[in-house]
Amino acid sequence: MATAWRDTINRRYRQWVDWRLPASRHTRLNNRRLFVFPTRAGFAYIGLLVVLWLVATNYENNLVFAATALLGSLLVIAIFHTFLNLSGVTVEAGRSFPGFCGGHAEIEITLSQTSKRHRESISLAYASSDSVTVSLPGSERTSATLAVEATHRGWLDPGRVTIATVYPLGLIRAWTILDIKTSALVYPRPIRAEAQLQSVTAPGEDSRAAMPGREDFRSLDKYQRGEPLTHIAWKHFARERGLYTKHYSDPVDERVWLDWDAFPGLATEARLSALCEWLLRLQGERIEYGLRLPGVEITPAKGDSHRDRILKALALYDTPAVVRSQP
Amino acid sequence: MTQPQWQTPRAAIIWMQLSVAASLALHAGHLPAWLIAAALTVMAWQICVYRGVIAHPSTWHKVLLTSACLGGVLVTYDSLIGLEPMVAILISGFALKLLEIHRRRDALLLIYLAYFVVVVQCLFTQGITTAALMVASVCVITTALIAVYQQGERAHGWLALRKSTLMLAQAVPLMLVLFIIIPRLGPLWVVPQQASAASIGVSDSMTPGDFTDLSATPKVAFRVSFDGDMPAQASLYWRGLVLSKFDGRTWSQLGPWGYRTGNLLQWYGDRAEPWDSLAERRGQPLEYTVTLEPSNGSWLFALATPRPASPGIALTRDFRLYTRSPVVTEKQYRAQSWLDYKIEPERLPPWRRSIELRLPEGFNPKTREVAARWREETPDPEALVQRLLDYYRRDFVYTLKPPLLGKHTVDEFLWQTRRGFCEFFAGSFVFFMRAAGVPARVVVGYQGGERHPEGDYMLVHQYDAHAWAEVWLAGRGWVRVDPTAAVAPARIESSFADYFSAEEGFLDGSPLALERFRHIGWINSLRLQLDELEYAWAKWVLGYDSNQMTLLSRILGRVDPMRMGMLLLFAGSLALLPVGWMLLRSRQRPVRDDIDRCFLEFCRRMARLGLGRRIGEGPRDYAARIANQKPELAPEIWALVNLYERQRYATAGENNLALRQALRRIPRR
Structure with a gap:
């Protein structure tokens, strides 16, 4: 009462x-x-x-x-x-x-x-x-x-x-x-769980796929606004050949799918938590990762924005539509 | 929501220290020296703790300090109850609180206590200077309070001081309204009073030499405003106490025993006691208001024969005025006096008669002998009085520096030294009369007063203290006889200060008193002006409660709760009006300059044509859009917008005339 x-x-x-x-x-x-x-x-x-x-x-x-x-x-x-x-x-x-x-x-x-x-x-x-x-x-x-x-x-x-x-x-x-x-x-709250993650190497594709990075020199291209100044080929510039930037690529050892099906027997939230934890673990290693959820697929890649995309997908999986406008 | 750990702001520490210092300074007059020393030590300790020189005091330290302070207060005052010990405990407690400010609450407790301690100071002294110091202390404490709420790293002590000063200044109008209107209810219960310190001025006993001491003080005893004209100087005998007991050296008051009819005190507003009719009062009474300075006694001064005219004042059985609690702060009262009177004219009961004739054995044998002889030669008491006065008149000297007297004071004065001050004359006169079988008693109080030339009131100083005699004559009752008047008539008719201003010994105790320089015109008028200010303060601020009803009924016509509430509401909002205006004014929009005004006017005119400026649209885009829609106006519009942009954004020093001319070319509708 x-x-x-x-x-x-x-x-x-x-x-x-x-x-x-x-x-x-x-x-x-x-x-x-x-x-x-x-x-x-x-x-x-x-x-x-x-x-x-x-x-x-x-x-x-x-x-x-x-x-x-x-x-x-x-x-x-x-x-x-x-x-x-x-x-x-x-x-x-x-x-x-x-x-x-x-x-x-x-x-x-x-x-x-x-x-x-x-x-x-x-x-x-x-x-x-x-x-x-x-x-x-x-x-x-x-x-x-x-x-x-x-x-x-x-x-x-x-x-x-x-x-x-x-x-x-x-x-x-x-x-x-x-x-x-x-x-x-x-x-999701990151919670550790054992999983068999699928390592993928598509046929005919070099496992060392080209990813923009800083380790190995790949090519020399015309300078685009916003590219880091440290990558500018100053020697070219000094010879008055124009502004070029050196492009490198990071070596990628593996590509991994963070897969919904890799955690049999776990409930939805637990699965998302496990996926989140795995994502954080892969982050920072030389691994490209993608995400497979029922109805969602994000192809493997690297980088902060990629990580945030995946985290957002994990966060919003199976939640009510956006209630409030997001800035 | 949880509060993060609170860190006392630095400015707050400083201002709290200053608050403690201010309240100590205000109370320094009556606090024991050890307590002030202890409080200063605690303040220094806190500074050391704050700067990290020494650690926080342990619980043991605090217990030890607290009990030491309590013990000290107990030893100093013999008791924990009473005004002074309570204030002493309060001050020691709140000074010790400095040592344990861990949370905001501790700081607030200290600050609120400081407010209380500072205000309670008014129970001890109430002068204008004290009041000003009190307001300054309140300002310091308020600054501490603001500093407590300022943000740590940006806290700025002077900013807080500015804010508190501003706020207090804004509070003044409302304060005046509240002070004037809030009703004074009178005491709700009995509270401990200031322990009776030595009385100031005329006291309840008289020993040769007492009044000579008083003649050295220029302080004001009381001030009087008469409703009508002031009576003649010679009739201004301010009766304070009646002394009927003599022990050979000192005259003192008799206990109030022996009277059988009715109460001994007749309070103002109460039914008349049966003995009230023993006094015959004739003619129209004088009505006046007395503002008494602290005397620490409960006797009041009035002209004979008085009747109280304000609450809390009583008439005593010997027709004096009396108040229940000692006068420790300025007190204002009204009284009526009938100068034409007879007290107990018909009959003095035998037991009273024997009291008023009693003399101690073994003193002044010669006076007793002479008195007995004179009584036989002159049996009529009235003639006897005249004979003694004539004797005084012959070769006695009224002086501020009388010779010291031995055991037989009256004998030595009457028959050997013959030089004395008023108490010598009054004492010897009463002794002689009693020895001769005429009931007599000593009366002490003040005689005369100084008329303020502009203030329309009278100042009675401590040096106006006087002693005289009353003898009981059948059919006339108690008759005032002033032997001093026989010796020095000018003392009574003009004023004491005029009489003695040239003599050595006058105002001995205060070499710099302004009274000493009465003969220098401008100093004298300065002194009188200062006194007028002090009197106005005493009358309108300290004694406001006795004027409140008169003032309110003049404003309201009739005083009732409804009208009082309305007045409070009306005057209160009136008092807040300027403050509100001052504060809210700065909320107005920022003033636009001439350039913006021109552009906004242009926008308004375009809006009338249905081409209002869109939100977020720049002047250039806007101009382009209008020019598109109204090609006929394009040149004027572009001229104006170009000028506006140049004026607004370029460093150009061009005047705004061109812009205004460009605006003039834009059609109004």
Whole structure:
């Protein structure tokens, strides 16, 4: 009964928050989006004021009255200052960095402002992250990266981010809870499992397939913008024959398929975890690897972007379609 | 959400140290020296710990220190209950807290305690300077509080100070409103008072030499504002205490025993006690407000015969004014006085009569003998009084430097030295009268006062302290007799300071007192101006509770909770208005310069033609699009956009005139 009530209240609260603070990747904080309430320290301060008032009353001391009135007014002024420490700040969703399940995924949030006010000690936190405190100098932008607990594979919705400040006196807290429409990719948790990985060498194909690399010289081609300067054939250039880059290739010993069928008897998540672990193990060795999942096939290759492609495929295998737009 | 390990910001440490130092300095007046030394040691210790010179104190250290402080307070004050020991414990506790700031909560506890300690200081002294120091200390403590919430590496002590000063300044208007409107309820329960320190000014006993000491202090005893005109100087006898007991050297108060009818105290607002009618009051009373400086006694001063006119004040059985708790801080009260009066004119009960005639055995044999002889020669008490006054008038000297007296003080003064100050005259007069069988008693208080030329009030200084006598005459009751007036009439009619300003010994104790330079015009007017300020402070700030109702009913007409609430709401928001405006003003959009204004106006005009600028569209693309759609405007548009780009992005120093001219050529619709 009690839990049912609590659930109802929680649902109603979430509905109210969704109505009050609709999700947006770009929000300017103002009086419609900020809440203000005394902190625990603020209530302690109110207690101090009550004690001082009792002293003033019992001793009939007008100077203590005046001091109590001054400290009381300070509390009221603190409401303005704390509110204005957040009001006018623009909150934007930044990049997000994937993580492994059981670890942390990171979400970047950018605060910026056009006004010249110096904002001090603004803390940002998700329900499942440590809080990060930043300050925001006048007319600038600053960003905070929050490490969110990666609880399940796939797209992770971190929920609403709490942006709060108690500056300057710690007596009043101004805060907002924003849905900045961001999500982070969570890869399967790497778990070691034995497998027979198929080593492939297609007939008529040299196992030392040409992969762009740095080890063996392969050819000399016309320079393309963005190629590393260290690969430019400076001797050619000095002889005024134009700008050329030397191309090399890494020797590849083997090509391997990370295959769904290599782990008979494992459940889906366990299989994905095992594949993920194998991928991480192959990474950094002179091996080209590809991925075969039911309905997905990525041909063997090497490199960071290739690895990320495979990890993403593992992360999103058999998950509901993308719920949130991904930057 | 978990909070990361808290590191006390450096600026916060410094400002907390300063807060402790400020509260120590404010309380230095009444704290024992060892406690100040201990607190300073703890402060130095904390700095060493912070800089890593020595380790954090162990639990044993802290237990030892705490118990040492408690023991020290117990030894110093004999008790842990009472205002001073409580403040001493508070201060030692919060200075020791410096040694264990591990979490933000510890820092907050220290800071809140500092606020309390600093404000409680007002229970000891309430001058303008103390108040200013208190505000400065509150500013330091608030700075510490801000510094606690600043971010570690960017924390900047001066930034915090600027912020706290700004916030306190913004808090002032609301503070004034709260101070004026918040109702004063009066004490809710009995609280420990400051242990009665030695009384300042007139005390409850009189020994030869006491008043000569007072003549050396220029301090103000109290100030009086009369509702009507000020009465004549010679009638200003501020009655404080009645001394009926004599032990051969010292006159003191009699215990309040023996009276059988009704209560001994008649509080303001209470039903009249049966003995109240023993005083016949005739004519219109004088009404006045007295602002008493701390005297550490519970006796108040009023002209005879008084009646209290403010709450918390009582009339005593011997028709003086009295307050329940000793006056340790400035106190303001109102009183009525009937200068035309008779006290107990009909009959003095035999037991009272015997008390007012009692003399110790074995003192002043010669005076007793002479008194008995004179009584036989002059049986009428009134004539006897005159005869003694005539004797004084003949060859007595009123002086600030009287010779010292031995065992038989009255004998030696009356028949040998004949040089004395007011207490010599009053004491010897009462002794003589009692020896002659006329009930008499000593009254101490102040006589006269200095009229403030502009302030419309009267200053009574400590050197105005005076002692005189009252004799009981059948049919007239207690009659005031001032033997000093017989010797030195000018002392009573002008003022003490005028009378003695030339004599050696006046204000001996304070060689630099401004009163010493009364004859120098500008110093005197400076002194009086300073006093006016101090009086205004005492009257409007320290004594505000007695004026509050008058002021509020003048604003509201009728004072009730509803109207008070409305007033608080209205005045409070009025007080916050400038602050709100000041703070919110900076939220306005950044002001665009002339160049942007021209371009935006161009965009608006184009929008009216249905060619609004798209989001993210650069000026050049925009111009191209319009030129495409409205070829007839193309030259003007390109001229304007080219100028705009050149002005905006080139370093060109061209003026904006060309741009504005280009804008003029664009049609308005």
